Amino acid sequence: MRWYPRLFLLACFAVTAASAAPNVHEGLWEYEIKMDMPMAPGPMKQTQCVTQEDLVPRQPQANCKTTASKVSGDTATWTAQCKQGDMTMESSGTVTYRADSMQGKIKTTMNMGGRTHTSNSTISGKRLGPCKDK
Secondary structure (H helix, E strand, O other): OOHHHHHHHHHHHHHHHHHOOOOEOOEEEEEEEEEOOOOOOOOEEEEEEEEOOEOOOOOOOOOEEEEEEEEEOOEEEEEEEEEEOOEEEEEEEEEEEEEOEEEEEEEEEEEEOOEEEEEEEEEEEEEEEOOOOO
Protein backbone atom coordinates (compact mmCIF):
# COMPACT_ATOMS: atom_id res chain seq x y z
CA MET A 1 0.00 0.00 0.00
CA ARG A 2 2.93 2.40 0.48
CA TRP A 3 3.62 2.54 -3.26
CA TYR A 4 0.19 4.05 -4.13
CA PRO A 5 1.17 7.61 -3.08
CA ARG A 6 4.37 7.37 -5.08
CA LEU A 7 2.53 6.05 -8.13
CA PHE A 8 -0.01 8.88 -7.81
CA LEU A 9 2.74 11.52 -7.59
CA LEU A 10 4.52 10.01 -10.59
CA ALA A 11 1.29 10.06 -12.62
CA CYS A 12 0.64 13.70 -11.66
CA PHE A 13 4.18 14.65 -12.68
CA ALA A 14 3.80 12.89 -16.05
CA VAL A 15 0.54 14.74 -16.78
CA THR A 16 2.10 18.08 -15.79
CA ALA A 17 5.18 17.48 -17.96
CA ALA A 18 3.07 16.42 -20.95
CA SER A 19 0.83 19.50 -20.68
CA ALA A 20 3.87 21.80 -20.61
CA ALA A 21 4.63 21.23 -24.33
CA PRO A 22 3.56 24.08 -26.64
CA ASN A 23 0.27 23.66 -28.48
CA VAL A 24 1.79 23.44 -31.96
CA HIS A 25 1.54 20.72 -34.58
CA GLU A 26 4.94 20.01 -36.09
CA GLY A 27 5.34 20.18 -39.85
CA LEU A 28 5.76 22.58 -42.75
CA TRP A 29 4.50 26.06 -41.91
CA GLU A 30 3.93 29.13 -44.06
CA TYR A 31 4.53 32.53 -42.45
CA GLU A 32 3.24 35.86 -43.75
CA ILE A 33 4.95 39.02 -42.49
CA LYS A 34 3.33 42.44 -42.98
CA MET A 35 5.26 45.59 -42.20
CA ASP A 36 3.21 48.24 -40.36
CA MET A 37 4.39 51.33 -42.24
CA PRO A 38 3.22 53.49 -45.13
CA MET A 39 4.55 52.53 -48.58
CA ALA A 40 5.69 49.14 -47.26
CA PRO A 41 6.03 46.35 -49.81
CA GLY A 42 3.34 43.67 -49.86
CA PRO A 43 3.39 40.83 -47.37
CA MET A 44 6.47 38.59 -47.40
CA LYS A 45 5.89 34.84 -47.28
CA GLN A 46 8.28 32.08 -46.31
CA THR A 47 8.04 28.44 -45.33
CA GLN A 48 9.83 26.58 -42.56
CA CYS A 49 9.77 23.14 -40.98
CA VAL A 50 8.61 23.68 -37.37
CA THR A 51 9.31 21.30 -34.50
CA GLN A 52 8.70 21.52 -30.76
CA GLU A 53 12.41 22.33 -30.42
CA ASP A 54 12.45 24.95 -33.22
CA LEU A 55 9.47 27.32 -32.91
CA VAL A 56 11.20 30.59 -33.84
CA PRO A 57 10.50 31.86 -37.38
CA ARG A 58 13.85 32.11 -39.14
CA GLN A 59 15.19 35.15 -40.92
CA PRO A 60 15.39 34.29 -44.65
CA GLN A 61 18.78 36.05 -44.97
CA ALA A 62 21.80 33.77 -44.57
CA ASN A 63 23.72 36.43 -42.63
CA CYS A 64 21.25 36.47 -39.72
CA LYS A 65 21.47 34.56 -36.47
CA THR A 66 19.14 34.11 -33.54
CA THR A 67 20.91 35.48 -30.47
CA ALA A 68 18.35 34.43 -27.83
CA SER A 69 15.09 32.49 -27.72
CA LYS A 70 12.65 31.30 -25.10
CA VAL A 71 9.44 29.26 -25.12
CA SER A 72 6.86 29.75 -22.40
CA GLY A 73 3.59 27.86 -22.80
CA ASP A 74 2.43 28.37 -26.40
CA THR A 75 4.52 31.54 -26.90
CA ALA A 76 8.01 31.80 -28.37
CA THR A 77 10.13 34.97 -28.03
CA TRP A 78 13.48 35.70 -29.65
CA THR A 79 16.04 38.27 -30.67
CA ALA A 80 18.11 38.11 -33.86
CA GLN A 81 20.91 40.08 -35.49
CA CYS A 82 21.76 40.50 -39.17
CA LYS A 83 24.75 42.17 -40.79
CA GLN A 84 25.42 42.95 -44.42
CA GLY A 85 28.13 45.41 -45.32
CA ASP A 86 27.63 48.58 -43.26
CA MET A 87 24.01 47.69 -42.44
CA THR A 88 23.08 46.04 -39.15
CA MET A 89 19.63 44.93 -38.15
CA GLU A 90 18.32 43.76 -34.80
CA SER A 91 14.89 42.27 -34.35
CA SER A 92 12.85 40.91 -31.49
CA GLY A 93 9.63 39.00 -31.79
CA THR A 94 6.88 37.15 -30.02
CA VAL A 95 4.58 34.54 -31.57
CA THR A 96 1.82 32.46 -30.02
CA TYR A 97 0.88 29.09 -31.53
CA ARG A 98 -2.60 27.59 -31.55
CA ALA A 99 -2.14 24.04 -32.92
CA ASP A 100 -2.23 24.76 -36.71
CA SER A 101 -2.03 28.58 -36.67
CA MET A 102 0.03 31.34 -35.08
CA GLN A 103 0.05 35.12 -34.64
CA GLY A 104 2.70 37.52 -33.45
CA LYS A 105 4.64 40.76 -33.67
CA ILE A 106 8.20 41.65 -34.68
CA LYS A 107 10.10 44.87 -33.97
CA THR A 108 13.11 45.61 -36.17
CA THR A 109 15.76 48.31 -35.80
CA MET A 110 18.02 48.90 -38.81
CA ASN A 111 21.20 50.97 -38.74
CA MET A 112 22.80 51.94 -42.03
CA GLY A 113 25.39 54.62 -42.48
CA GLY A 114 24.67 56.11 -39.07
CA ARG A 115 20.92 56.38 -39.71
CA THR A 116 18.53 54.34 -37.60
CA HIS A 117 15.06 53.21 -38.62
CA THR A 118 12.62 51.16 -36.51
CA SER A 119 9.66 49.26 -37.92
CA ASN A 120 6.98 46.98 -36.56
CA SER A 121 5.52 43.97 -38.33
CA THR A 122 2.79 41.45 -37.74
CA ILE A 123 3.36 37.79 -38.48
CA SER A 124 0.78 35.08 -39.01
CA GLY A 125 1.24 31.49 -39.97
CA LYS A 126 -0.47 28.24 -40.75
CA ARG A 127 0.57 24.62 -40.94
CA LEU A 128 0.60 23.29 -44.51
CA GLY A 129 1.30 19.62 -43.80
CA PRO A 130 4.24 17.37 -43.03
CA CYS A 131 7.79 18.56 -43.62
CA LYS A 132 9.06 17.68 -47.09
CA ASP A 133 12.28 16.09 -45.81
CA LYS A 134 10.49 13.57 -43.58
